[in-house]
Amino acid sequence: MIEIRFHGMGGQGAVMGALILAEAAFSEGKYAQKIPMYGGARRGGDVTVFLRLDNKPIRRTCGIYEPDSVIVLDPTLKKQPFVRAGLKKGGTAIINDENKPEDIDLGVKLGKVATLDATGISAEVFGVRAIPIVNTPMLGAVAKATGWVKLESLAEPIKHQLPGKVGELNIKACRRGWEAVKEA
Helix, strand or coil: CEEEEEEEECCCCHHHHHHHHHHHHHHCCCEEEEEEEECCCCCCCEEEEEEEEECCCCCCCCCCCCCCEEEECCHHHCCCHHHHCCCCCCCEEEEECCCCHHHCCCCCCCCEEEEECHHHHHHHHHCCCCCCCCHHHHHHHHHHHHCCCCHHHHHHHHHHHCCCHHHHHHHHHHHHHHHHCEEC
16 A cells, blocks of 8 residues: 655645546556545645555555655645654655755655656646646656556546646646656
8 A cells, every 4th residue: 555645735736636646546446545634724724635545445544644655735845844754764755846856855765756846837837826736747747756647547537627628737737747757
Protein backbone atom coordinates (compact mmCIF):
# COMPACT_ATOMS: atom_id res chain seq x y z
CA MET A 1 0.00 0.00 0.00
CA ILE A 2 1.20 3.50 -0.86
CA GLU A 3 0.26 6.18 1.65
CA ILE A 4 0.32 9.76 0.39
CA ARG A 5 -0.27 13.05 2.17
CA PHE A 6 -1.22 16.14 0.15
CA HIS A 7 -0.50 19.56 1.67
CA GLY A 8 -1.94 22.74 0.22
CA MET A 9 -3.91 25.87 0.89
CA GLY A 10 -7.67 26.05 0.51
CA GLY A 11 -8.61 26.79 -3.09
CA GLN A 12 -5.50 25.22 -4.66
CA GLY A 13 -7.27 21.93 -5.30
CA ALA A 14 -5.63 19.46 -2.90
CA VAL A 15 -8.94 17.66 -2.27
CA MET A 16 -9.90 17.63 -5.96
CA GLY A 17 -6.38 16.54 -6.93
CA ALA A 18 -6.50 13.57 -4.56
CA LEU A 19 -9.96 12.65 -5.89
CA ILE A 20 -8.74 12.77 -9.51
CA LEU A 21 -5.69 10.66 -8.63
CA ALA A 22 -7.96 8.15 -6.86
CA GLU A 23 -10.28 7.95 -9.89
CA ALA A 24 -7.29 7.45 -12.20
CA ALA A 25 -6.09 4.59 -9.97
CA PHE A 26 -9.60 3.05 -10.05
CA SER A 27 -9.58 3.24 -13.85
CA GLU A 28 -6.38 1.16 -13.83
CA GLY A 29 -7.97 -1.51 -11.63
CA LYS A 30 -6.40 -0.32 -8.36
CA TYR A 31 -8.04 0.59 -5.08
CA ALA A 32 -7.92 4.04 -3.54
CA GLN A 33 -9.11 5.83 -0.44
CA LYS A 34 -9.21 9.61 0.06
CA ILE A 35 -9.68 11.35 3.42
CA PRO A 36 -9.62 15.20 3.42
CA MET A 37 -8.87 17.14 6.59
CA TYR A 38 -9.49 20.86 6.88
CA GLY A 39 -11.00 23.37 9.27
CA GLY A 40 -13.86 25.83 8.93
CA ALA A 41 -11.82 28.55 7.18
CA ARG A 42 -11.02 26.49 4.10
CA ARG A 43 -10.20 29.10 1.44
CA GLY A 44 -6.59 30.07 2.02
CA GLY A 45 -6.21 27.87 5.12
CA ASP A 46 -4.08 24.75 5.42
CA VAL A 47 -5.58 21.66 3.81
CA THR A 48 -4.28 18.13 4.27
CA VAL A 49 -5.60 15.16 2.31
CA PHE A 50 -4.73 11.54 2.99
CA LEU A 51 -4.71 9.16 0.02
CA ARG A 52 -4.02 5.46 -0.06
CA LEU A 53 -3.42 3.44 -3.22
CA ASP A 54 -3.17 -0.35 -3.39
CA ASN A 55 -3.72 -3.34 -5.66
CA LYS A 56 -6.09 -4.90 -3.11
CA PRO A 57 -9.00 -3.52 -1.03
CA ILE A 58 -8.01 -0.95 1.60
CA ARG A 59 -9.44 -1.53 5.07
CA ARG A 60 -7.51 1.07 7.06
CA THR A 61 -9.52 4.27 7.59
CA CYS A 62 -7.36 6.40 9.87
CA GLY A 63 -5.24 9.40 8.93
CA ILE A 64 -1.78 8.94 7.47
CA TYR A 65 0.93 9.79 9.97
CA GLU A 66 3.90 8.02 8.34
CA PRO A 67 3.42 8.66 4.61
CA ASP A 68 5.48 7.11 1.85
CA SER A 69 5.12 10.39 -0.02
CA VAL A 70 4.15 14.02 0.44
CA ILE A 71 2.78 16.20 -2.33
CA VAL A 72 3.17 19.90 -1.52
CA LEU A 73 0.98 22.21 -3.59
CA ASP A 74 2.09 25.48 -1.98
CA PRO A 75 5.83 26.28 -1.91
CA THR A 76 5.47 28.27 1.33
CA LEU A 77 4.46 25.09 3.18
CA LYS A 78 7.66 23.10 2.54
CA LYS A 79 9.36 24.61 5.59
CA GLN A 80 6.46 23.74 7.91
CA PRO A 81 7.21 20.87 10.33
CA PHE A 82 3.84 19.18 9.70
CA VAL A 83 4.78 18.63 6.03
CA ARG A 84 7.76 16.42 6.85
CA ALA A 85 6.29 14.96 10.06
CA GLY A 86 6.45 11.17 9.91
CA LEU A 87 7.67 11.08 6.29
CA LYS A 88 9.33 7.71 5.87
CA LYS A 89 13.07 7.58 5.32
CA GLY A 90 13.57 6.92 1.62
CA GLY A 91 10.17 8.45 0.84
CA THR A 92 9.19 10.70 -2.03
CA ALA A 93 8.44 14.44 -2.00
CA ILE A 94 6.83 16.18 -4.96
CA ILE A 95 6.87 19.92 -4.43
CA ASN A 96 5.55 22.98 -6.24
CA ASP A 97 8.82 24.90 -6.23
CA GLU A 98 10.98 26.76 -8.75
CA ASN A 99 14.15 25.31 -7.19
CA LYS A 100 15.96 22.23 -8.44
CA PRO A 101 15.17 19.02 -6.55
CA GLU A 102 18.72 18.79 -5.21
CA ASP A 103 18.26 22.22 -3.56
CA ILE A 104 15.28 21.01 -1.48
CA ASP A 105 15.95 19.94 2.11
CA LEU A 106 12.99 18.71 4.12
CA GLY A 107 15.24 17.50 6.92
CA VAL A 108 14.50 13.85 6.05
CA LYS A 109 16.63 11.44 3.99
CA LEU A 110 14.46 11.05 0.90
CA GLY A 111 14.60 8.49 -1.86
CA LYS A 112 13.28 10.92 -4.46
CA VAL A 113 12.52 14.62 -4.70
CA ALA A 114 10.66 16.08 -7.66
CA THR A 115 9.94 19.76 -8.23
CA LEU A 116 8.09 21.82 -10.75
CA ASP A 117 6.90 25.40 -10.99
CA ALA A 118 3.19 24.54 -10.86
CA THR A 119 2.37 28.16 -10.00
CA GLY A 120 4.07 29.30 -13.23
CA ILE A 121 2.26 26.61 -15.24
CA SER A 122 -1.03 27.76 -13.71
CA ALA A 123 -0.33 31.36 -14.77
CA GLU A 124 0.59 30.16 -18.27
CA VAL A 125 -2.53 28.01 -18.73
CA PHE A 126 -5.21 29.78 -16.64
CA GLY A 127 -3.81 33.31 -16.33
CA VAL A 128 -2.56 34.97 -13.14
CA ARG A 129 -4.93 34.26 -10.24
CA ALA A 130 -5.00 35.20 -6.55
CA ILE A 131 -5.04 31.47 -5.74
CA PRO A 132 -3.34 29.61 -8.59
CA ILE A 133 -4.72 26.29 -9.84
CA VAL A 134 -1.79 24.00 -9.12
CA ASN A 135 -3.42 20.62 -8.52
CA THR A 136 -3.54 19.42 -12.13
CA PRO A 137 0.07 20.37 -12.99
CA MET A 138 1.08 18.57 -9.78
CA LEU A 139 -0.86 15.47 -10.85
CA GLY A 140 1.11 15.35 -14.08
CA ALA A 141 4.30 15.54 -12.03
CA VAL A 142 3.06 12.76 -9.74
CA ALA A 143 2.32 10.50 -12.72
CA LYS A 144 5.79 10.98 -14.19
CA ALA A 145 7.83 10.97 -10.97
CA THR A 146 6.15 7.97 -9.35
CA GLY A 147 4.45 5.85 -12.02
CA TRP A 148 1.51 5.33 -9.62
CA VAL A 149 -0.85 6.10 -12.51
CA LYS A 150 -0.35 6.72 -16.21
CA LEU A 151 -0.65 10.26 -17.53
CA GLU A 152 -3.41 9.10 -19.89
CA SER A 153 -5.42 7.76 -16.93
CA LEU A 154 -5.72 11.27 -15.46
CA ALA A 155 -7.58 12.77 -18.45
CA GLU A 156 -10.96 11.08 -17.95
CA PRO A 157 -11.22 11.84 -14.21
CA ILE A 158 -10.28 15.47 -14.93
CA LYS A 159 -13.04 15.67 -17.57
CA HIS A 160 -15.47 13.98 -15.17
CA GLN A 161 -14.78 16.39 -12.31
CA LEU A 162 -14.26 19.49 -14.47
CA PRO A 163 -16.42 19.28 -17.60
CA GLY A 164 -16.12 21.43 -20.73
CA LYS A 165 -13.44 24.03 -21.44
CA VAL A 166 -12.28 24.06 -17.81
CA GLY A 167 -11.53 20.35 -18.03
CA GLU A 168 -9.60 20.76 -21.28
CA LEU A 169 -7.48 23.52 -19.74
CA ASN A 170 -6.79 21.32 -16.71
CA ILE A 171 -5.76 18.40 -18.93
CA LYS A 172 -3.36 20.79 -20.67
CA ALA A 173 -1.99 21.89 -17.27
CA CYS A 174 -1.59 18.25 -16.25
CA ARG A 175 0.43 17.49 -19.39
CA ARG A 176 2.57 20.58 -18.81
CA GLY A 177 3.28 19.37 -15.27
CA TRP A 178 4.33 15.98 -16.63
CA GLU A 179 6.70 17.67 -19.10
CA ALA A 180 8.14 20.19 -16.61
CA VAL A 181 8.85 18.07 -13.54
CA LYS A 182 12.50 17.71 -12.49
CA GLU A 183 13.59 14.66 -10.47
CA ALA A 184 16.54 13.85 -8.24
